[in-house]
Amino acid sequence: GIVRIEVEQADRVLRASSAIRLKVRETLLAHVSDSTLEGGDFDFSALTDPDRMGFGVYLLFATLQEILIQQLS
DSSP states (O other): OOOOOOHHHHHHHHHHHHHHHHHHHTTTTTSSSHHHHHHHHHHHHHOHHHHHHHHHHHHHHHHHHHHHHHHHH
């Protein structure tokens, strides 16, 4: 689907996305190293269900942030 975010709201969405990613990082993915998490150098299918869910949420909000930043540039 399409999600429309007004330019005036972009900063709020970016900050909220960062907050969610940080919370997921410190709760669901605390045992995963930063380099592994940011680089994605792991076997996704070997993860436990909770880890897959945490990584999915983390990736969703990271992607949202990247798209917003690209569109604002």
